[in-house]
Amino acid sequence: MGLQDELTVMQPVVMKIFSKSVRENRLSHGYLFEGSSGTGKKRTALWLAQSLFCLESTETELACGKCANCTRIASHNHPDVHLLEPDGASIKIDQVRALKQELSKRGMESDQKVVIIYDADKMTVQSANSLLKFIEEPEGGLLLLFLTTNPGQILPTIQSRLQPVTFKSLTFDSLLASLTAAGISEQKARIYASITGSVEEVKAFEESEWFSEARNVVIKLYEGIHHQGTSPLIIIQESWMPLFKEKDKMALGLELLLLLYRDRLHLTLDENYEPICTAQKEMLGQDALRKSLSETTGEIEKILAAKSKLDSNMNTQLLMEQLVLEIQGR
Known part of the structure; x- marks a missing residue:
């Protein structure tokens, strides 16, 4: 096209x-x-x-x-x-x-x-x-x-x-159509269209290895919190903080994390829902079955609260560590 x-x-x-x-x-x-x-x-x-x-x-x-x-x-x-x-x-x-x-x-x-x-x-x-x-x-x-x-x-x-x-x-659907027409896979395009309305920003993401690395770390953090993965506190120290040093990147990282929880929320309400994070559909579907609606909404609220604190002078590593511990109920 x-x-x-x-x-x-x-x-x-x-x-x-x-x-x-x-x-x-x-x-x-x-x-x-x-x-x-x-x-x-x-x-x-x-x-x-x-x-x-x-x-x-x-x-x-x-x-x-x-x-x-x-x-x-x-x-x-x-x-x-x-x-x-x-x-x-x-x-x-x-x-x-x-x-x-x-x-x-x-x-x-x-x-x-x-x-x-x-x-x-x-x-x-x-x-x-x-x-x-x-x-x-x-x-x-x-x-x-x-x-x-x-x-x-x-x-x-x-x-x-x-x-x-x-x-x-741009609506989600129009941006999705534009991105897939430009040769971006639908799986990636769905994620891009969920976090930005800018084609120029998507192009920057595509040209940089940073976004793919960031996405992998976000998934790894979610798995560490809810599954038998690497300790989330270790992930924050060794992987998250080096990638998300600046506040704008930290905000984007939290937005990517929110996508997983929002998908889980929709799957809790409708098992036929097509998630944004299609590659994690099976995992999120299983989590939706074992987690209550109130648990998922509560975890989303905690992430939104952490995101709102980014404008303060709070240490961002401490903010992330507190968020993980709160989600895990510690």
């Missing part, structure tokens, strides 16, 4: 609008892409740029994704597609000045130019005002795409001159 098809699964309304606009040559001069992280804003912006420069486009496939222009745009290497993103915490006035200087030149390979601004809400007031003229008096052949997860932080003078496009948050 190509990028156009993947995006159509993720954002059917958005893609219908843009496909029609490209085919009829009726694109506006500027758009404000707004929506939560992982909803396809960046990929749609790049696809839209590709659709304008593609050398092999057809009526149905507006951007082939394979020609020289599509490849260069995907790798951020096309001279007439300009990307602007925060330098540190913000998009600074000097960055906008450099962009304006580039835009004042004739197109390197055509009269069409595209500007994609990532995290547009992070423009300083000065940089936003400096760019305002290009929006008020757009040159022919210039397409401006502003991307943001926080439209309320965009200056009203900027917002009023752009056409808003809302990217809806």
Whole structure:
């Protein structure tokens, strides 16, 4: 499945609008892409740029994704597609000045130019005002795409001159379909879709060995708590803490642990339930038979409480050790 098809699964309304606009040559001069992280804003912006420069486009496939222009745009290497993103915490006035200087030149390979601004809400007031003229008096052949997860932080003078496009948050099913279409196994895709709504984050997980290692340690910890496995306190010290040092990773580790308990909860209520953690279905099914509903919900509450303590200054290893001992009833 190509990028156009993947995006159509993720954002059917958005893609219908843009496909029609490209085919009829009726694109506006500027758009404000707004929506939560992982909803396809960046990929749609790049696809839209590709659709304008593609050398092999057809009526149905507006951007082939394979020609020289599509490849260069995907790798951020096309001279007439300009990307602007925060330098540190913000998009600074000097960055906008450099962009304006580039835009004042004739197109390197055509009269069409595209500007994609990532995290547009992070423009300083000065940089936003400096760019305002290009929006008020757009040159022919210039397409401006502003991307943001926080439209309320965009200056009203900027917002009023752009056409808003809302990217809806992905449902579990739509994200699952998108991930499996990208070649990810359904077993892994179900886990990814349960812990994040971001395709970009999933890609990062896929490219890193960390996620697979983290998943294995989480399963090992569950088995240590409820079965005759390695002592969970030893697992925490030797395996868990080296992997989950940072608080954001610790939170993800607890979320992965919660998936096992939630699957067990659903299997307690319905033996025909298809768990998220399909590889552990037999083990969790057996646990659901020997554990009461109140025991499972109580253990879930303990994990949620531990997760909420991560924002405090509590020692994270001590937090995990206390959690395990509480689950084991010690």
